[in-house]
Amino acid sequence: MGLENFNRKSRVSLFDKLASQEWDILIIGGGITGASIFRDAVMRGMNACLVEGRDFASGTSSASSQLVHGGLRYIKTGDLKTVWESCHERDLLLRLNPALVKPMKFVIPVYDGTSMLSLRFGLFLYELLSGFHTKKHARISKEEMLDIAKVRSHKLVGGLAYWDAWCTDSRLTLETIKDGVHRGGIAINHAMVTSLVKNDGRITCAKITDHLTGHKYKFKANIIVNATGPSVDVVRKMDDPKAKSIVRLSSGVHLVFNADEIPLKETLVFKSHYDGRQMFFIKRPDGKVILGTTDYETKRAPLDPCPDGTAMLGSAYNDLLLIHTGIKQAEQQYVYSGFRPLVRTNGSVGDASRGEHIEISDSGLVTIVGGKLTIARRMAQKLLDKIDYANRWKPCATEKTPLLFGRKAAPNSIEYVCQHEMACTIEDIVERRMEPLRWRKNILHTLPHKRICKSMGIGHKEYDRQKESYKKHFKRYHQPDSWHMDEA
Numbered sequence: 001m002g003l004e005n006f007n008r009k010s011r012v013s014l015f016d017k018l019a020s021q022e023w024d025i026l027i028i029g030g031g032i033t034g035a036s037i038f039r040d041a042v043m044r045g046m047n048a049c050l051v052e053g054r055d056f057a058s059g060t061s062s063a064s065s066q067l068v069h070g071g072l073r074y075i076k077t078g079d080l081k082t083v084w085e086s087c088h089e090r091d092l093l094l095r096l097n098p099a100l101v102k103p104m105k106f107v108i109p110v111y112d113g114t115s116m117l118s119l120r121f122g123l124f125l126y127e128l129l130s131g132f133h134t135k136k137h138a139r140i141s142k143e144e145m146l147d148i149a150k151v152r153s154h155k156l157v158g159g160l161a162y163w164d165a166w167c168t169d170s171r172l173t174l175e176t177i178k179d180g181v182h183r184g185g186i187a188i189n190h191a192m193v194t195s196l197v198k199n200d201g202r203i204t205c206a207k208i209t210d211h212l213t214g215h216k217y218k219f220k221a222n223i224i225v226n227a228t229g230p231s232v233d234v235v236r237k238m239d240d241p242k243a244k245s246i247v248r249l250s251s252g253v254h255l256v257f258n259a260d261e262i263p264l265k266e267t268l269v270f271k272s273h274y275d276g277r278q279m280f281f282i283k284r285p286d287g288k289v290i291l292g293t294t295d296y297e298t299k300r301a302p303l304d305p306c307p308d309g310t311a312m313l314g315s316a317y318n319d320l321l322l323i324h325t326g327i328k329q330a331e332q333q334y335v336y337s338g339f340r341p342l343v344r345t346n347g348s349v350g351d352a353s354r355g356e357h358i359e360i361s362d363s364g365l366v367t368i369v370g371g372k373l374t375i376a377r378r379m380a381q382k383l384l385d386k387i388d389y390a391n392r393w394k395p396c397a398t399e400k401t402p403l404l405f406g407r408k409a410a411p412n413s414i415e416y417v418c419q420h421e422m423a424c425t426i427e428d429i430v431e432r433r434m435e436p437l438r439w440r441k442n443i444l445h446t447l448p449h450k451r452i453c454k455s456m457g458i459g460h461k462e463y464d465r466q467k468e469s470y471k472k473h474f475k476r477y478h479q480p481d482s483w484h485m486d487e488a
């Protein structure tokens with residue numbers, strides 16, 4: 001159906017099409033993992049569809065640190081395979097999709113008592129594992145370090161600079177889905193899978209509720225993939241109520257500031273005073289600075305990543321004090337929080353593997369979980385290679401093919417995102433489609449509501465209902481304790 005019909009107005013015909021045929025593959029979950037499987041499957045020639053219960057990328061895939069990185073900290077733990085794989089994927093994304101993934105310089109302040117030599121050796125290894133595709137790391141003097149960030153100067157001996165990359169996670173996810181839709185797949189959001197239906201012991205069909213209308217559907221497919229991130233256990237239990245849990249959820253909170261309030265010239269890497277964990281002050285070229293992140297186990301419902309854990313937030317504030325100047329004036333603009341779906345192992349969540357896990361149940365449900373945004377393309381390739389044991393489809397081609405809008409950014413107007421990116425609500429527009437509107441308080445004041453109504457095909461009553469719903473959402477998930485969103 002293509003991007004021409006990738007919009008709210010076409011949903012009835014999209015649902016009809018989805019319910020009227022048997023699909024080669026149905027992917028549940030529109031985060032980066034499901035998006036990457038969807039696109040890869042379409043490119044292999046499969047008749048593929050994807051269903052997302054809320055909005056595309058509304059889960060962990062819009063709550064990450066937004067880094068496309070090799071995972072420098074895994075050099076320390078000796079997990080060189082993970083580093084090699086992630087560096088390879090980072091370099092691939094940089095090369096294929098330069099409009100979406102861009103290089104970023106990172107700076108580590110070094111204090112007396114830390115061996116500069118061993119840090120440099122670690123960075124050399126990092127560059128070696130990426131085949132020296134990135135710029136070489138460099139030593140910086142104490143004066144240069146203090147010019148980059150007003151870090152504690154006592155016992156500061158200098159710093160080290162190295163290169164990784166950044167992206168906007170929800171944009172990368174959306175562009176991956178759009179590429180699959182452009183090539184002939186069908187993806188639909190606000191469509192929640194509520195149960196799975198079996199026939200002779202095999203899963204053959206998923207029951208779906210359209211959250212915008214309440215209508216219910218059944219989609220038939222030969223292969224059903226569970227790529228629901230933090231919710232994988234919920235979907236596994238639809239298949240087998242006795243299934244043992246395979247994930248632990250680790251909560252990660254980020255604070256967003258306006259860059260002009262934080263005296264920082266490059267992205268800073270430092271250790272948290274609270275738990276010794278590696279933290280980042282990410283200096284984004286879009287005028288924002290992100291402070292993150294926490295990493296602690298949570299028992300919250302997988303679809304409710306509310307930024308609790310005030311102790312951890314307090315620790316983030318303390319870390320913020322590392323930068324002396326301007327701190328008191330720096331006002332948090334926004335908070336966001338997400339759950340890492342980590343494959344269940346013993347030990348602390350901080351040490352848990354970031355590798356992926358793929359399993360196929362007796363009734364044929366294929367589940368994938370874990371991994372990182374950076375390696376999602378490769379995870380999709382592994383999953384589809386694994387289930388195509390009879391070599392029925394074309395081989396994977398994603399390693400060589402840029403995304404449709406990977407080299408040149410897609411248009412970014414209200415009209416475009418409503419008509420070609422399936423934006424169905426105010427929240428979809430503000431949080432995951434229009435970057436200039438993201439991470440801002442009082443945004444409802446400035447929205448062009450007539451244009452939104454016209455582009456989405458909704459009336460003023462529905463607009464007002466959505467506005468109220470978004471206010472509640474904002475208050476629960478994105479409002480720092482320090483201020484209250486003004487009435488719009």
Ligand SMILES: Cc1cc2nc3c(=O)[nH]c(=O)nc-3n(C[C@H](O)[C@H](O)[C@H](O)COP(=O)(O)OP(=O)(O)OC[C@H]3O[C@@H](n4cnc5c(N)ncnc54)[C@H](O)[C@@H]3O)c2cc1C
Pocket residue numbers: 028029030031032033034051052053054055056057058059060061062063064065066067068069191192193194227228229230231235250251252253293338339340341369370371372373374375
């Ligand atoms: C704090 C934090 C920081 C991170 N930083 C980085 C980083 O800098 N770099 C990096 O590479 N990785 C990072 N990650 C990891 C990365 O964000 C995740 O690995 C990735 O986003 C997981 O994507 P996913 O598609 O598996 O899950 P999700 O993005 O959560 O997608 C799952 C989707 O399934 C949907 N769903 C659930 N149940 C149903 C159902 N019944 N029916 C239909 N749909 C359903 C959900 O709504 C959701 O959209 C970070 C993670 C966290 C939490």
